[in-house]
Amino acid sequence: MSDITILHKKIGMKYSPFIIAEMSGNHNQSLFTAMKIVEAAAIAGAxxxxxxxYTADTMTISTRSTDFVVSDKKSPWHNQSLHELYQQAYTPWEWHQAIFDRCKELGMIGFSSPFDESAVDFLETLNVPPCYKIASFECTDIPLIKKVASTKKPMIISTGMSSIAEIDETVLTAKNAGCEDIILLKCTSTYPASPMHSNLKTIPNMKEVFQCQVGLSDHTLGIGTAIASVVLGASVIEKHLTLSREDGGVDASFSLEPHELRMLVEESKSAWQAIGNVHYGPTEAEINSKSYRRSLYITEDMQKGEELTKSNLRVIRPGFGLAPKYYDVLLGKKVNKNISRGTALTWDIVE
Structure with a gap:
C-alpha cells in the first residue's frame, strides 16, 4: 500500500506514527484556552x-424528547440533550482561521472534522485544511462522504461501530467521488473506551482488506493501547487533548494532558523503531557484546603435557576462548606447552 503525504508529513510504516491531538470541546468555549491547547500540542510534539x-443546529434539533436525550448512565453526558451537548462542545466557526494559522506558525498541520455539507463548504472557503477527518458517527453518512471526497483531499475516517460492509461502502463511495488517499482508523466509540474492547488485531486485518494506511482513534485512558497499536501496524494515532482534566469539559475525562501527549509522541516513536525487521545474529550494536559471552579458559597454571580437567578448565566469561560446546571433547586432552592461569583455550595449545 502506498504512503500518504499530508503537507510536509509522510504517513506510512516507514515513518514514525503521525500523532493527531484532538481538541474537540475541551476549549470550554474560550478562545484563549483553545490557543493554549494548540500550543501545548505543538510543545508535546504532535x-x-x-x-x-459543526453547530448544535447542524447536528440535531433542540428538543428533550426521549430520542434526543443521552440515557446511558455510564456516559459522561448522561441526561443531556444532544442539542445542549453540542452547544457546549462546538468550536465557533469564527475561531477556525486563527486556530489553523497558529498551527501553521508552530509547524503543525491544522485540520477539522466536518459534520455536514455546510461545514465542508465553510472549511473550503478558508483554503487551509490539507485533509479531512470523518468521525465514527458520520462514517455511514454517505452524502457527507461524497461531499468531502469531492474535494480530492486525503480523508482520515474513523470506523467505530461500523461493520466491514459499512466500511467497504464508505471507502468505495469516497474513491468513486474522487478521493485517492484514505486512512482508516480503528476506533471504539465508547467514552472512555476499555482496552478490553479495543480489538487491536483488527488493524492488520483492516490493512489487508482495504489496502490502505490504518491507524487508531483511541478513547482509552492513558497511552498503553495506543502504543500497542503501533506494533500492529498503526501509522496514525489520534488522542483527545486537554490542558487539565480537572478543568472539566465535554471530553476532558478521557483526554490526555500535555505531559501525557508528550509521552505518547516519544513512546510511539520508540515502539515504531523497535519493530525493525526479521533479524537473527548480532546487530551492529551487539558486536562488542559478543566478547562477554562464556568460553573455555585455563584456570590454573599448567605444565606441558598436563591433562585438561574439570579443575583447570572452566566455562567462564569473557568469550575469547573456544566455545563451551567443546568442553567435554577437550577434557583429558593434554596441553603442548606451559600455560598460565587465565589463558583462553585455543586449538593450537592442545596436543
Whole structure:
C-alpha cells in the first residue's frame, strides 16, 4: 500500500506514527484556552491538531424528547440533550482561521472534522485544511462522504461501530467521488473506551482488506493501547487533548494532558523503531557484546603435557576462548606447552 503525504508529513510504516491531538470541546468555549491547547500540542510534539466543525443546529434539533436525550448512565453526558451537548462542545466557526494559522506558525498541520455539507463548504472557503477527518458517527453518512471526497483531499475516517460492509461502502463511495488517499482508523466509540474492547488485531486485518494506511482513534485512558497499536501496524494515532482534566469539559475525562501527549509522541516513536525487521545474529550494536559471552579458559597454571580437567578448565566469561560446546571433547586432552592461569583455550595449545 502506498504512503500518504499530508503537507510536509509522510504517513506510512516507514515513518514514525503521525500523532493527531484532538481538541474537540475541551476549549470550554474560550478562545484563549483553545490557543493554549494548540500550543501545548505543538510543545508535546504532535504532528497535527484537529478541531470539529459543526453547530448544535447542524447536528440535531433542540428538543428533550426521549430520542434526543443521552440515557446511558455510564456516559459522561448522561441526561443531556444532544442539542445542549453540542452547544457546549462546538468550536465557533469564527475561531477556525486563527486556530489553523497558529498551527501553521508552530509547524503543525491544522485540520477539522466536518459534520455536514455546510461545514465542508465553510472549511473550503478558508483554503487551509490539507485533509479531512470523518468521525465514527458520520462514517455511514454517505452524502457527507461524497461531499468531502469531492474535494480530492486525503480523508482520515474513523470506523467505530461500523461493520466491514459499512466500511467497504464508505471507502468505495469516497474513491468513486474522487478521493485517492484514505486512512482508516480503528476506533471504539465508547467514552472512555476499555482496552478490553479495543480489538487491536483488527488493524492488520483492516490493512489487508482495504489496502490502505490504518491507524487508531483511541478513547482509552492513558497511552498503553495506543502504543500497542503501533506494533500492529498503526501509522496514525489520534488522542483527545486537554490542558487539565480537572478543568472539566465535554471530553476532558478521557483526554490526555500535555505531559501525557508528550509521552505518547516519544513512546510511539520508540515502539515504531523497535519493530525493525526479521533479524537473527548480532546487530551492529551487539558486536562488542559478543566478547562477554562464556568460553573455555585455563584456570590454573599448567605444565606441558598436563591433562585438561574439570579443575583447570572452566566455562567462564569473557568469550575469547573456544566455545563451551567443546568442553567435554577437550577434557583429558593434554596441553603442548606451559600455560598460565587465565589463558583462553585455543586449538593450537592442545596436543
Amino acid at each position: 504532528d497535527a491538531l484537529k478541531i470539529q466543525t
